[in-house]
Amino acid sequence: GAVVSQHPSRVICKSGTSVKIECRSLDFQATTMFWYRQFPKQSLMLMATSNEGSKATYEQGVEKDKFLINHASLTLSTLTVTSAHPEDSSFYICRGSQGGSGTEAFFGQGTRLTVV
Amino acid sequence: AQTVTQSQPEMSVQEAETVTLSCTYDTSESNYYLFWYKQPPSRQMILVIRQEAYKQQNATENRFSVNFQKAAKSFSLKISDSQLGDTAMYFCAIRTHNAGNMLTFGGGTRLMVKP
Numbered sequence: 001g002a003v004v005s006q007h008p009s010r011v012i013c014k015s016g017t018s019v020k021i022e023c024r025s026l027d028f029q030a031t032t033m034f035w036y037r038q039f040p041k042q043s044l045m046l047m048a049t050s051n052e053g054s055k056a057t058y059e060q061g062v063e064k065d066k067f068l069i070n071h072a073s074l075t076l077s078t079l080t081v082t083s084a085h086p087e088d089s090s091f092y093i094c095r096g097s098q099g100g101s102g103t104e105a106f107f108g109q110g111t112r113l114t115v116v
Numbered sequence: 117a118q119t120v121t122q123s124q125p126e127m128s129v130q131e132a133e134t135v136t137l138s139c140t141y142d143t144s145e146s147n148y149y150l151f152w153y154k155q156p157p158s159r160q161m162i163l164v165i166r167q168e169a170y171k172q173q174n175a176t177e178n179r180f181s182v183n184f185q186k187a188a189k190s191f192s193l194k195i196s197d198s199q200l201g202d203t204a205m206y207f208c209a210i211r212t213h214n215a216g217n218m219l220t221f222g223g224g225t226r227l228m229v230k231p
Contacts, residue, residue: 032216034217034218038159043221043224046218049218093159095219097216097217105217105219107161109159110159110161
């Protein structure tokens with residue numbers, strides 16, 4: 001089946017630095033990438049939706065200048081957490097879709113971010 | 117907008133027995149898909165089963181089956197012959213036609229299978 005490869009799986013960074021998370025669709029073209037955040041023992045919360053070649057659409061309450069999303073190609077989308085703070089520590093997971101509402105979509109493996 | 121509610125934050129079941137996880141949802145649309153995802157300790161999201169709303173027949177996948185009650189907007193998951201590897205978080209989700217491929221998740225149910 002289709003695979004979305006997400007890296008890194010775990011990252012620890014210092015407060016004030018930036019961290020980039022990559023999601024690559026390996027055997028399909030991900031025209032849309034969904035980015036989620038998950039706190040411990042909670043559900044997945046949609047942060048933003050990005051379509052290849054256009055600006056991401058952010059959910060209410062998500063700071064677009066803090067969570068920069070780039071979807072410059074059909075196989076790569078990135079999420080950069082800028083000037084990270086301890087409260088940004090969380091599990092981030094992407095989900096790539098190759099088309100419209102009738103098509104399947106696939107999750108990456110997730111990234112556990114710890115900001116110290 | 118869609119909402120998904122999972123009323124059981126935690127459940128446990130003895131190995132080899134059957135357990136049912138509840139899910140209710142709300143949508144004004146008639147064309148949608150429902151899903152159950154499993155998230156084991158690795159946190160990888162694994163699709164367990166999906167149901168198209170227009171299909172009356174309940175979906176089944178080996179030991180996993182659903183009870184889809186469209187009028188009641190209920191979508192429960194039954195796990196038969198529970199195995200230790202079924203221990204995980206389970207999320208119910210809905211995807212509507214008008215929302216493209218966006219999923220709305222429930223709050224999750226933590227299932228513990230006991231030996």
